[in-house]
Amino acid sequence: MDQTLSPEILQNVGKSFRTDSIKAPHDVVEPDFFMPSWGLALAVCSPLTYFTDLVRYSFTGSHFFPVIVDITILSVFMLVFTAGTMYLHKRTMPKRI
Numbered sequence: 001m002d003q004t005l006s007p008e009i010l011q012n013v014g015k016s017f018r019t020d021s022i023k024a025p026h027d028v029v030e031p032d033f034f035m036p037s038w039g040l041a042l043a044v045c046s047p048l049t050y051f052t053d054l055v056r057y058s059f060t061g062s063h064f065f066p067v068i069v070d071i072t073i074l075s076v077f078m079l080v081f082t083a084g085t086m087y088l089h090k091r092t093m094p095k096r097i
Contacts, residue, residue, distance in 0.1 A: 047077040 035043065043049045050070040057063040063070070 047074060050074050050077075 050065065050073045053064050054067065054070045054074075057067055057070075065073075
């Protein structure tokens with residue numbers, strides 16, 4: 001039995017690894033109809049879902065949500081996170097001086 005690995009075998013192993021490593025994060029942040037209902041609820045509450053949807057649209061042309069919804073929700077997340085950090089910064093600044 002030959003113990004050497006042919007280039008074809010190595011190439012297929014590389015494809016398998018790349019496919020699995022790219023698919024796993026996608027399943028976490030992109031809503032999928034095969035996810036349980038609690039997973040869909042978590043995915044919809046994450047800004048990563050909408051960012052991933054925009055990136056997918058820019059590369060493949062397919063999307064889960066309309067592009068305007070992605071941009072609007074990302075803008076809302078940005079405003080909420082910015083307001084929260086400004087509030088926390090204002091609240092803790094006197095303690096640091």
